[in-house]
Amino acid sequence: MRRWIEGHAAHTPDAAALTFGGERITYAALQARIAATAAALAARGIGRGDRVAFLGTNHPSQLVLLFACARLGAVQVPLNWRLAAPELRFILEDSGAALLAATRTMAEAARAALPPGCALLDAEGEWPAAPLAPAAGQEEDPVLLVYTSGTTGTPKGAVLDQRAVLYNALNARHGFALSPADRVLTLLPLFHVGGLNIQTTPALLTGAEVVLLPRFEPALFFQAVAEHRPTLTLLVPAVMQALVSHPGWAAADLSSLRAIGAGSSEVPLPLIEIFHARGIPVQQVYGATETGPIAILQTREAALQAPGCLGLPALHGEARVVDPDGRELPPGGAGEIQLRGPHVARGYWQAPEATAASFREGWFASGDVGRRDAEGRFWFTDRLKHVIISGGENIYPAEVECVLRTAPGVREGAVCGRPDPRWGEVPVAVVVPGPGFEAAAVLRHFEGRLARFKQPRAVVTVEALPRTALGKVQMAALREVARG
Structure with a gap:
């Protein structure tokens, strides 16, 4: 992963990588921050396999930290800033995080959750230039440990290696037809693989620009669209509903948006139709924390042809529908959706029983019921799990x-x-x-x-x-x- 930013910094150093608030960060500047952060982490003893947690609303420092960890072979643990202190502490203790990097607005919450043996770091601190830390990270090294609440009542961490994040980005680049000319508006939280990996990291792989909002607010969305003219963004149904219900919806100029991605839960067809009426195709994305998350998705053309379907298996991946005995069902049969590919997690962190239950003979058992139609498209039916x-x-x-x-x-x-x-x-x-x-x-x-x-x-x-x-x-x- 370290080569993504290094390559763009070499070939297009002045191209915009991130825009946050009034700050425009070029690929050369982003690479300099990553190098300085990696050196600072290495000076604190962080190396291959060590876990570094992040707590904060959307901020460039999380992406800098992610690529710094990738260089060192370390692992980022994104934390949901909405969690209570006991929940955060559980994740920090379970992951064995050596460092917790927190934005300044989250410093108090970080101190309340900090377990013994975990140091607190100012995520917004500027590190002086230092000798480049050795590039120890390999494609098989874990780079993200993302916790998802479990049916047992305690969260479990899905382990995504650098290879999985790469192939997820390649799936996104194909599905959304990403190019360096794109400008992606990221407003969903980066502590979820949805906000982080459906469009944000794929845009950085591609050399596109990411406009980062700290969090979602309808007024900020409309302001960002007017000011930055993004070509793509990612929404969830609740956000979509908030936007179409806002007084600014009717008058907003959304013509710069080639499409929006949507997922995390079933997207109601009437909501899709409202966006389509504005000339904005809704490309559904299906997956889970454990799948990177992109496993099934619609292209722009498919979104217009079959609104409401999940789409086809991602370019670098497989999907099937099986009966309770694990036999693949023919088109039309409803059963559990299972997923396989290089974008899938290697399992759960220090949870062999949970890993064995969900990862079976190379397939991830989604716990969702769906069907496949005669054209090979997948449709969501129901949930096996009670989420x-x-x-x-x-x-x-x-x-x-x-x-x-x-x-x-x-x-x-x-x-x-x-x-x-x-x-x-x-x-x-x-x-x-x-x-x-x-x-x-x-x-x-x-x-x-x-x-x-x-x-x-x-x-x-x-x-x-x-x-x-x-x-x-x-x-x-x-x-x-x-x-x-």
Whole structure:
């Protein structure tokens, strides 16, 4: 990966690599920052295989740190800045991070989460020029350790090596027809592989420009489009809905956008049609943290021909639909989507059982149900897992239930998603009340223990949880209860 920026710095040193706020960073300047950061990390003893965490809203320093880690053969651990201190500490401890680089607005949160043995670093600090650190990183070295909440209730880290990030970028370059003339607007968080790897790192591989927003706000989006005239951007359904509902939507000049990428959850067809009516094709992207994430995607032409489908397997990858026994199904048959290719993670960090359960004979089992049509296109049907997708964020009920079990006045409870017009879904706690139960107290119990987006928005009481004959909670019935 180090060669990406080095190559562009040599061939097109004055081309814009990153624009952030009022700052324009050329490829030559970006390479200088990467070299200085790598030297500073090496001086602190960071080398091949060491983990370096990052905490902050979108900032150039995260990308600088990523490529510095790639040079050293070290591993970046992006942290979700929305998480509570105990959640951040778990990831830092589980990953064994030696350093936590935090932006200045996140310094207080970083100090609150910092475990013993992990040093704190100012991510926005400027490092003086120093002798270039040796290029130890190889394509087989892990470079990203990205945590995704697990069905067991604790997050697990997907290990992506430099080769996986490269092939993911090649998949994106093909699917979005990226060229050095492109200008990509990145507003989704870089702590997700979606915001980081669907368009941002592929743009840097290609030699294009990335316009980076700290976070999403509709007004900032419209301002950035007017000022920078991006050719591509990546959205999720909740963001798309926020944009079309904003007073600035009708008058905004969006003509510079060749297309938008969309994913993380099923994109409603009416929402796609609104963008298509503005002449902006919505290219769906399907995958997971464990797949880089690009595994299935639409080209611009396919987005116009078959709105709502996931597309075809990525150029450097394979996809199939299988029955419960692992047999590939013919077109039209609904089954689990499985994915394979050089863009797929090598497994989960220090979790052999979880790795064996999800990575089977070279295939990653997505846990999603889909079908393939006669033209080979994939369509999303349902989820095998009980994940709640709220505003593009994955929320796993088991993780929320771990906290719910300790709430006052709760005999037992379960968590599921409830449809929400703004977020797609929101978590709801369904509980059997006991002595001293108070719904407001149960909701307060989550404060400081889980990120706000994971906290239940409501508590619904029942006399008994709906269960199967084997005692498992019936999720379909639970969702009906949660709907009220």
